[in-house]
Amino acid sequence: MKVLHGIPAAPGLANGPAFVLRPAPPVDLAEQRATDAQAEVARLEQAIAQAITLLETLQTRTSGALAEILAAQREMLDDPELKQGAGKLISAGASAEAAITQVATAYAQQLARLADPYLAARADDVKEAGRRIVAELRGSTSLLALDRPAILVAQDLSLAELVELEPQFLLGIVTETGSPTGHLAIVAQGLDIPAVVGLVDALDRIAMDATLIIDGSEGSVTLDPGAEQCAEVERRIAQAKSEQHALEAYRDQPGQTADGIRIEVFANVGSLAEARKARAQGAEGVGLLRTELLAVQGLPAEEVQYKLYTEIGATLQRPLIVRTFDIGGDKPVPGLEIPAEANPFLGWRGIRLGLDRPTEIFLPQIRALLRAAIQHDIRIMLPMISTPAEVEQARALIAQAAQELEKAGHALRPVPLGIMVETPAAALTLDQFTGLIDFASIGTNDLTQYTYAVDRTNARVRERAQPLGLAILRLIERAGQSGIPLAVCGQLAADPAAVPLLVGLGVRELSIAPARIPAVKQLLSTMTLGEMQTRAQAAIAASTWQEPT
């Protein structure tokens, strides 16, 4: 037995066999075939057929925009030009692996040159199709081969891989890289799957099918645990399940304090699957739809976006707050040219990018949202705002889009507009936005990072930021005094220590990971608003700040 330590990323316990996903070594493009050309072509054709079967299995698990992209990828695997091109290279002596990689790369380069960003993003699909075929040729493991309950151990998981995961087989996740506030942590929390990230050398230390216990709250991974320990963990998992069961009574109740003050409990989601989960967990709405998660394969076209927002709105039948694309140097989008920056967190991102490149990024999304809002309660939220002037500019663009749509015969409804409060500038001057916006939502992860000047992805300094520090509490208090309806949509909103302080400072909507909704509703019901206000004021008045226990 051996205990390894990583960074806790999503709470919960799991025990089970490891499924180790090793990164594929690069293909040697000069590799020569070992057999005769005819046999090599037969190998290639067999690999393509297997890749198609796997992709078809995956297609049945998805819907919406992702399913459409997979349909195109499946068509690429079966492409006659791809096969012919690879066949010619094989005749000239190349191995099937080298041939298919070269042809796929050539097509990817051709697509990447197209002016349309969505089409250019298909370049990644071609490369992905090539990789899938190579994986079959080599008989290597693919995420798609995860067909039994297991704890996934990987170097890192890309967003594209995360959406491929089959939650029913996924007991837990362990990765070598990653941060507690990264995409992986957010998705794992949303799906209620324990995760440990930043476990250095995990791939070297953990073998395929080794028995593991992972504790996502502690960030620990126990390798080859004894029978006694396994029994103990199983007992604790069963106990957690029964506690979850007890919370179910709160699931379908409205969020409110012990004295009946309404606090709306909304969900943060990034996909249709998460929206379904939010609804099932009793979310009173979606307080944050992260649309950049819908753009992992490239910015979707207006029509694709329109369908997706409509689909999510129809699933929810409740308020849906959509944050416009929050992309930038740290959140790259395939097919979208964004220059590398020395300081991406302080750079050309969020609304700054949207306002500067409206035709490409902002306007198609706004048109899709305004159209989807005819049928559903959709509200628009702007990311990374620091001044009222940015909102004025955005409003002008939204008015322009609305006018065009109305001219084209659409009977639009007024759509509420809000902002993310992620910069200290926005928090300190929120009252100046009165009349320009209908609501504001504090993104605590970014607000903490900008307030303490601490890069949250940098392990050396990460600990220096205090998510519940006095500086943050004062900023939230100031924002709460603006009179603008205030929400919190960062991870802090689900933290039991933070919830009473946030509500006590004037927050009236909490937007959290779907799995946490019943527990937060239960917590709200245990205190009156007055008690929460007293606690918040005590925290702010304390000259030496200590975390409440």
Next chain:
Amino acid sequence: MENTVERTVVVGSKSGLHARPAAIFVQNAKSFQSQITLGKNERTANGKSILSVLALGAEKGDQVVLTISGGDAETALTKLVRLLEGDLG
């Protein structure tokens, strides 16, 4: 008997020949025996290959030339012109 037909079509799909519309077109093209090519400006694409259709980069309103030769060319032309002119999503 070898039969070649040609027609200039304006792309009707709202998002141009993007991933899904291109996939639908190619799936339909494959159901015919005839050779099918799509041309835009100087470039031509194999109508049964999604990669070459995507690489054309055809947008809504673009003119493309559909050339079909083979036994079922007439039937294929009727079907594929209707697809290209309509909204494939």
